[in-house]
Amino acid sequence: MTWTTQDAPWWTRAVVYQVYPRSFADSDGDGIGDLRGILGRLDHLAELGVDVVWLSPIYASPQDDNGYDISDYQAVDPVFGTLEDLDDLVAALHVRGMKLVMDLVVNHTSDEHAWFVESRDPSSPKRDWYWWRPPRDGMVAGAPGAEPTNWGSFFGGSVWELDEASGEYFLHLFSRKQPDLNWENPQVRDAVYAMMRWWLDRGVDGFRMDVINLVSKDTTLPDGVVTGGLLADGSASYVCGPRIHEFLAEMHQAVFAGRPERLLTVGEMPGVTVEQARDFTDPARAEVDMVFQFEHVGLDHGPGGKFDVRPLRLLDLKASFGRWQAGLADVGWNSLYWDNHDQPRIVSRFGDDGAFRRESATMLATVLHLHRGTPYVYQGEELGMTNAHFTRFDQYRDIETLNHVAVARSVGTGTDEDLLAGIAAMGRDNARTPMQWDGSPHAGFTTGTPWIEVNANYPAINAAAERADPGSVFHYYRALIALRHEDPVVALGDFTMLLPDHEHVYAFTRRLGDVTLTVLGNFSGEEQEAALEHHPGELLIGNYPPAPGPALRPWEARVYRRSSD
Structure with a gap:
C-alpha cells in the first residue's frame, strides 16, 4: 500500500x-x-x-x-x-x-467444547453448528470407505470421525478432537x-x-482427486x-x-x-x-x-x-x-x-x-x-x-x-x-x-x-528493530530485487524519497562476490566488522544507506 x-x-x-x-x-x-x-x-x-x-x-x-x-x-x-x-x-x-x-x-473447537458436546445430539439446535454427515449412500457407517468424502486430514487419516451413538460422521480438518x-x-x-x-x-x-x-x-463437500495413497487432497x-x-x-x-x-x-x-x-x-x-x-x-x-x-x-x-x-x-x-x-x-x-x-x-x-x-x-x-x-x-x-x-x-x-x-x-x-x-x-x-x-x-x-x-x-x-522504528525507508520504502540470478547472494534495495538502502546477504559458508552497478553508500549495519570491497564473508550481511541530496 x-x-x-x-x-x-x-x-x-x-x-x-x-x-x-x-x-x-x-x-x-x-x-x-x-x-x-x-x-x-x-x-x-x-x-x-x-x-x-x-x-x-x-x-x-x-x-x-x-x-x-x-x-x-x-x-x-x-x-x-x-x-x-x-x-x-x-x-x-x-x-x-x-x-x-x-x-x-x-x-474448529475442541470436541470437549460445550457447543460440540450439545451438537452430538441429532435433535439439538446446535447439531448444525458443526459438519455432521451420514455415511455414503448405500454404505453402512463404519465400513471401509463409508466416510462422506475421501479427504485426508492435515494430521493424517481421514477428516471424518464416526460418532457411534448417532451413526453419523463429523468433519475435522486437523485432529479428530478438533471438529470444524x-x-x-x-x-x-x-x-x-x-x-x-x-x-x-x-x-x-x-x-x-x-x-x-x-x-x-x-x-456440497465433493470428493477430491487421489494422487497417492488412499485419501485425497480436499483443499480445493x-x-x-x-x-x-x-x-x-x-x-x-x-x-x-x-x-x-x-x-x-x-x-x-x-x-x-x-x-x-x-x-x-x-x-x-x-x-x-x-x-x-x-x-x-x-x-x-x-x-x-x-x-x-x-x-x-x-x-x-x-x-x-x-x-x-x-x-x-x-x-x-x-x-x-x-x-x-x-x-x-x-x-x-x-x-x-x-x-x-x-x-x-x-x-x-x-x-x-x-x-x-x-x-x-x-x-x-x-x-x-x-x-x-x-x-x-x-x-x-x-x-x-x-x-x-x-x-x-x-x-x-x-x-x-x-x-x-x-x-x-x-x-x-x-x-x-x-x-x-x-x-x-x-x-x-x-x-x-x-x-x-x-x-x-x-x-x-x-x-x-x-x-x-x-x-x-x-x-x-535490537539494532534491526530500532532501525525499523527510526528510519521510514525501512517501513515504507519500495522494493527492488538485485542480482536475481546469483545463487548465493540475496540483494535488494529499499527506496523512499531521496534515501536508498541496499541490502546484501550471503546465504553460504563461502566468500561470495556481490558486484553492484553503483556505490551503495555508507555502511548502516552489518554482522561483521567493516571491510573494503564487494566480497561478502561467510553468512555476511550488510545494509548500506545512500542519500541523493
Missing part, C-alpha cells in the same frame, strides 16, 4: 514477538510455562524493543494440539493461570507501550463475533487468526472457500468497525496466493490487515511432503519473496517471518547452526527485517536458538509428528533412521523446546521437570549470556 509517513498505520513500523506460553517461562515449577512466567520476563521483551506480543492459545483446552483445541473461548486454562493473570499481563504490556494480540482459533465449526450457520458466526468483542473490551489489541481462510467450505473445497471474503468483511464490521486504530488483525492462510492476499489485505475491503502465507516455508519440502527435506535453492526463495513484495506493493501488506510454533528453527533450516550460528542467524534476520512488511520474531529467534537435535522418538510430543511416524510405519515408508532424520529437521517440536534464559538447570525455564526436554546447547545459547555480549544475536536484533 502506498502510504506516506503521515498516514501509514502504526503496524507498518512495528515488530511483533510471538510467545508460545507452554515453553516461554514457568512460574510455579510444574514444568509448563504460564502467564505469570511471561509477566516475569517482560523486561527482556522491552529491552529487545518489540511493539506487540502475540500470545499462542491460553484458553481452556484438553491440550490435544497444545491449546489449538479450545474447549472454552472465554476462560484461561488453569495450566496457564487465570483471567486475572491475563488482565495483569495486558496491563503490564500497555504500561511498557506494547500491545497484546491473542490467537483466534475459530475454524460450520460457518454457514449465522448463529456460529454471531457467537464467534460476540466472543471476539468480549476480548477486545477486556483490553486485548487484536487477533492472529488461525487458518482463518479455511472457514468457508464448498457445502475449503482453502479460500466461496464465502471467505464475505465472512471476513462481516467479521470486520461486527467486531472491529469503529474501534481505535490500535487494533491489529493478521490472518494465517495456508495455500493463499498473492492475488488473494491483495484482496484480503486491501484496506478498502476492510477484511484483515495482513496475512501469513506459507509459500517460502514450503520451498525445502520434497515430493513426500514437509518431512521429505530438500536443500533450499536461494533462487526459489528470491522468486517467492520477490513475487510477494511486488504483488503487495501498491495494495495490501506483507507479514515477514522465518520462525513460529509450527516451523523449525531458521538458523538450523536455512543457515548454519554450528561454526557460523551467530553470522547466519543475524544475516537471515537482516534479509527478513529489511523487506517491506511487518516482521514477526518467534521466541528464542532473537537468541539464535537452534533445532532440538533430538535423536529418539520418545523425545517428541507434537501430535503432527507422532501421527506422521505412526502412519509411515503402518505403510512401511522409510526406515526409523529416515523418519528420525525428517522429524529432526522439520518437526514442530524444534520450535517448542523451552526458552533458554540462562545456564542454570533447565535453562532457567522451570524449577521442575519441563514438559519437553530443553535443548542441550542451552549453557552456551541463552538470554543472559547474549544480553551480556554486545556482539550477540540478541543485540543485533
Whole structure:
C-alpha cells in the first residue's frame, strides 16, 4: 500500500514477538510455562524493543494440539493461570507501550467444547453448528470407505470421525478432537463475533487468526482427486472457500468497525496466493490487515511432503519473496517471518547452526527485517536458538509428528533412521523446546521437570549470556528493530530485487524519497562476490566488522544507506 509517513498505520513500523506460553517461562515449577512466567520476563521483551506480543492459545483446552483445541473461548486454562493473570499481563504490556494480540482459533473447537458436546445430539439446535454427515449412500457407517468424502486430514487419516451413538460422521480438518465449526450457520458466526468483542473490551489489541481462510467450505463437500495413497487432497473445497471474503468483511464490521486504530488483525492462510492476499489485505475491503502465507516455508519440502527435506535453492526463495513484495506493493501488506510454533528453527533450516550460528542467524534476520512488511520474531529467534537435535522418538510430543511416524510405519515408508532424520529437521517440536534464559538447570525455564526436554546447547545459547555480549544475536536484533522504528525507508520504502540470478547472494534495495538502502546477504559458508552497478553508500549495519570491497564473508550481511541530496 502506498502510504506516506503521515498516514501509514502504526503496524507498518512495528515488530511483533510471538510467545508460545507452554515453553516461554514457568512460574510455579510444574514444568509448563504460564502467564505469570511471561509477566516475569517482560523486561527482556522491552529491552529487545518489540511493539506487540502475540500470545499462542491460553484458553481452556484438553491440550490435544497444545491449546489449538479450545474447549472454552472465554476462560484461561488453569495450566496457564487465570483471567486475572491475563488482565495483569495486558496491563503490564500497555504500561511498557506494547500491545497484546491473542490467537483466534475459530475454524474448529475442541470436541470437549460445550457447543460440540450439545451438537452430538441429532435433535439439538446446535447439531448444525458443526459438519455432521451420514455415511455414503448405500454404505453402512463404519465400513471401509463409508466416510462422506475421501479427504485426508492435515494430521493424517481421514477428516471424518464416526460418532457411534448417532451413526453419523463429523468433519475435522486437523485432529479428530478438533471438529470444524460450520460457518454457514449465522448463529456460529454471531457467537464467534460476540466472543471476539468480549476480548477486545477486556483490553486485548487484536487477533492472529488461525487458518482463518479455511472457514468457508464448498457445502456440497465433493470428493477430491487421489494422487497417492488412499485419501485425497480436499483443499480445493475449503482453502479460500466461496464465502471467505464475505465472512471476513462481516467479521470486520461486527467486531472491529469503529474501534481505535490500535487494533491489529493478521490472518494465517495456508495455500493463499498473492492475488488473494491483495484482496484480503486491501484496506478498502476492510477484511484483515495482513496475512501469513506459507509459500517460502514450503520451498525445502520434497515430493513426500514437509518431512521429505530438500536443500533450499536461494533462487526459489528470491522468486517467492520477490513475487510477494511486488504483488503487495501498491495494495495490501506483507507479514515477514522465518520462525513460529509450527516451523523449525531458521538458523538450523536455512543457515548454519554450528561454526557460523551467530553470522547466519543475524544475516537471515537482516534479509527478513529489511523487506517491506511487518516482521514477526518467534521466541528464542532473537537468541539464535537452534533445532532440538533430538535423536529418539520418545523425545517428541507434537501430535503432527507422532501421527506422521505412526502412519509411515503402518505403510512401511522409510526406515526409523529416515523418519528420525525428517522429524529432526522439520518437526514442530524444534520450535517448542523451552526458552533458554540462562545456564542454570533447565535453562532457567522451570524449577521442575519441563514438559519437553530443553535443548542441550542451552549453557552456551541463552538470554543472559547474549544480553551480556554486545556482539550477540540478541543485540543485533535490537539494532534491526530500532532501525525499523527510526528510519521510514525501512517501513515504507519500495522494493527492488538485485542480482536475481546469483545463487548465493540475496540483494535488494529499499527506496523512499531521496534515501536508498541496499541490502546484501550471503546465504553460504563461502566468500561470495556481490558486484553492484553503483556505490551503495555508507555502511548502516552489518554482522561483521567493516571491510573494503564487494566480497561478502561467510553468512555476511550488510545494509548500506545512500542519500541523493
